[in-house]
Amino acid sequence: MLNCSSSDSRGVDVLRIHCTHEDLLRVTVAERPAPLVELGLAFEMLQQRDAHPVFGPWRQRVSRALPQLASPIMQLVSPLGAGPLFLDPRGEDLEEGVDQIMSTPRAEARSELGRMCAIDRPLTPWIRQLADRDREAWQILERAVRVAHSSVIAQEWSRIRAGFHAETAWRSRILAQQGLHAALTGLVPSMRRRGTTLEAGFPRDLELTLRGQGIVLQPSLFWADHLLAGAAPDGRLLLIHPAVTPLPLQDASPPDDSLSALVGTTRARALRLLVRQHTTTDLARELSVSPAAASMQAKTLREAGLIVSQRDGKTVWHWCAPLGLELVAQGNA
Structure with missing residues (x-):
């Protein structure tokens, strides 16, 4: 990281x-968000026993429930926020991220593990095996990542x-x-x-x-x-x-969604997505609607002054106008 x-x-x-x-x-x-980036940071925060009291009850709860199979990750990440870069794929798909971790070249693995151990991690026998691309060691890592994600990230996603x-x-x-x-x-x-x-x-x-x-x-x-x-x-x-x-x-049970009450559930979802630029096709995919339906939602938001749209050839890009950003921020406050 x-x-x-x-x-x-x-x-x-x-x-x-x-x-x-x-x-x-x-x-x-x-x-x-990237689930495996958040996973690494969660394990780093788990080790900061004397800092950030807001995380105290969370640490206790997660530590008690953490399966032993997930514990090898503790050898790889530091409470300082340091860990091997190959452990932090930024994609949102777990399977794709695990595949990226498991395909780490030997030279990169050796370099990153050496850098990490030079910071504050002990060079354990298992880490030596990882650096040598030992098959069993990497299978242990894959299992640890999957179990840790299931117990720490998935239920909170x-x-x-x-x-x-x-x-x-x-x-x-x-x-x-x-x-x-x-x-x-x-x-x-x-x-x-x-x-x-x-x-x-x-x-x-x-x-x-x-x-x-x-x-x-x-x-x-x-x-x-x-x-x-x-x-x-x-x-x-x-x-x-x-x-x-x-x-x-974060509220475990979010309060009533004032933004959805104001503009409707689908348009509220669209507006939240459009804090970043999306094409009409992207928006349709994210909302699980047809491109025509996504275009109609965008038209309604645009006419209300909440988003801006711009054509680039056959593609139309949409993003939040200042008023739209204001409503999204207030609706999530």
């Missing part, structure tokens, strides 16, 4: 991200998704209404911007230099500590930050 390979001799515990102007022009908000989309709608509104500075400096209390350099408190000194690919902001409902930095598959910098409302504070 975290690249901790760079340091300098000043002894200052700061993450410095040197951006280009292109990077700052390409700051976006993640479209969806609807709450995770609801909290994630509420957070991203709110962050998108800040970006649209208050600008980039407010959106970035509000990620964590220690965050500040000095020209094109971003700085934040960190467990060790780390400097990253970006090359113009851009930055993705991704909230986590399981993480309540410092900013985490990693590489997205497309080369952009992934900044994982704590959600304003962590999972233990």
Whole structure:
């Protein structure tokens, strides 16, 4: 999850991200939560016994119910938020993510496990076997990931998704209404911007230099500590930050949906989806309706001033207007 390979001799515990102007022009908000990223962060938070009391009851409950078969993951992730990058596929599909983990090349596995152990994980016999691509060791890992996902993530997924989309709608509104500075400096209390350099408190000194690919902001409902930095598959910098409302504070039984009451259930779902750009076809697939029905929903939202639509050849793109973002944020508050 975290690249901790760079340091300098000043002894200052700061993450410095040197951006280009292109990077700052390409700051976006993640479209969806990633179950295996959240799984790794959940196991890291499970090990932070003396911090973040809001997670105390959650830690106790999950620890008591955690199957022994899931425990090997504890050897791979650190309470500092560090773990091997191959353990954190960003897709939303569990099977695809497990396949990506299991197909990790030997050189990458060895490099990532070595980096992780250099931070604070002991080099156990099982980790040595993983580094050597021992078949049985990797079968243990696959079983651990599946069991851990079933016991920690699967039963909470609807709450995770609801909290994630509420957070991203709110962050998108800040970006649209208050600008980039407010959106970035509000990620964590220690965050500040000095020209094109971003700085934040960190467990060790780390400097990253970006090359113009851009930055993705991704909230986590399981993480309540410092900013985490990693590489997205497309080369952009992934900044994982704590959600304003962590999972233990998410309502188990959400109150009446005021947004659905205002615009209707299907249009409320569409509006929440459109905090990120979607084509009409994408919207139809997400809503499980026909393209014609999705187009009609978009037309109604557009005429109400809640979304904007733009044609690009044969494709029509839709996204929230400022009023739509405001309603989504209030409806999820």
